[in-house]
Amino acid sequence: MMKQIKMKNLIPYIIAFFILAVSCNRDYDVPIPSIGENSILKGTNPLNNASKPLMEGIYATSATSGRFGDTIVVKWNRTSLSFACYNGIYFVMNAGYLDSKISLEGYWRDAYSDGTGLCTMTIAEAEGGNEIVNEISPQKIIIRGEFGNGEGLPDQSLTLTYLRSFSDKVKNTKFNILAHRGGGRTSDKLPVSENSIEMLNFTEKLGSTGIEVDVRITRDKVAFIYHDSDINIRLTKKGPLSGEIKAYSWQELSSYVRLIHGEKIPTLEAALTFVVDSTNLNAVYLDMKEDKEAMAVVIPIQQKMLQRARDKGRNVSIVVGIPSTNVLNDLMNYPDYQTIPSLCELTVDDVRTVNSIVWAPRWTMGTQNELVKQMHAEGRLAICWTIDNPAWIKDYLSNGQFDGLLTNFPSVVAYYHYIQK
């Protein structure tokens, strides 16, 4: 006999539901804080391109808290001025000048957590502003300002004092800072989705000089960039499609799937066109997620985009990745496969077999300096993946001989690269 349900009998289930409801992870963003109407850049003029390199270098920090470390790397990218710290904190700053005073405004973000805040700074006329604006190498540069937490206005003092320019070793070495997932992972709560055009546009702010993108093929043989094998709510907004992503046509994906921040999934051709035409990125690693006749789809796009770069006078390296023997075999079925620019993650013998221009071992294999030297002697590059821990990044840059590192945290690699003496 069913008993009459009383309210007090439901209390345990209400508690259970409450605990489960709380424990279900809610998707959240770490929005970029905005200073809005109080912008100090109002009425300023953009800095000339010749002025920008004069600001780059290593600066001593003096902050009310020690959260940014003793030194900061200051480096311009295509669109903004970036500061990189030893611990994964980076700043993205916009700049302008009025008379001889330079104003900087932007935000800081901790790459490993959700910490963020506003930052406003200035370079006074007598502290380097006048020389920089007039494109003269300054005697000294002192950048003074404040930073805040979250959306709060900047209220804690931060002063950067110029110590030195980048070393000759840094200036004379072409080192690849390769950002994972098209420039950054969705799981790191960046403002744009991984493997999107918007991320390609964003990643240089983090210090990236190149990218890795994940290449998949639709049912109707269109190459596109997307990491996971299925359509899921980790990477995409909820929609009518689910299951294996390669089961759909490009028309279906393009019409129905939006990435987690609302962007469209890009085709490989659209992504590479954007890299060549609209960024300063100089290396693209095509991480092949399919191994059956995918090379026949991807290589013609690679060749077309390499030609496009040459036509535009851009020195962009685009390599097809070989992460497995199946992909290796797929490449070896392609005519003249030894002439195809490729990056091989397998053994050095495999590298030689397909004449890859880059050898890319997993970082946990160690620095492998002897093998790296062999690769260099054969005219190949060596890059290791995917290294994220600051201590190991520092160690590999100090003791390794790699030509680049693939990472989820390009600002950390940038710090330890540019600070080298």
Next chain:
Amino acid sequence: MKFIRENVIGLRLLILLILAGYITVFAQEESSINENREMPSMHMPRYDKAIKYKASIGLSMVQPPKDMVETAIQAPLFNYHMIYNLPWKFSVEGDFSSLIVSNQISLGPRINFSKDKLGLKLGWDLAFVAGRLKQFGFNNTTKAWLQYPNISGSYQCKKMIYSLKAEAVLVASVNTKTGENELTLVRNFYNGYTGAFYIEQRLHKNKVLIIGFKDCYVKYYWPVWLTFSTFNRFYHVPEISLSWII
């Protein structure tokens, strides 16, 4: 089919709750033959001198954060929990949980208070985590020491015992290696807290079923230790458990 695929967690939860409701409504009649015997409990303090030692075994379903594991995996977690009653109001509780590739053993004292239908426990557990997983040809290993100061309150209602438990999670050290490379070595940080709700129901004689709902709000979630190296943020991790007192 698509609805079922996308809502598999919710459907499992629904089945568990229907099961719990069924047990609540019908099982009491069967267990009425035992109504004069004190119901065994892993959460309500008991001082039955004849029972010094009691234990439960169970399985938990855990769903690690998708940011960390990058796929919607769920994993069953085997659990063995024991209580040894000591003189006065003290007891010792031990727990062993295993995911094969991740294992945690904990032990700690409790002081117990009870009055009428209410019970209260205060405790402090020390836990050791060990794990091993071969991935990409490398042996990944972890060792970690954690502390769990905890408090729980229980209420007996007819044939059911309801308990709420809260614990802080303090990490003394986490050391993770990939091959010979030390991936993580961190010490002494506040790792978050857990909140749990348990329903204990006697089904037959001394056979008691425990249904648990737990929310772990932590940075370092030991069952998925290999993903901890670069995620320095808190995540809610739900656990649903079914256990038997043996």
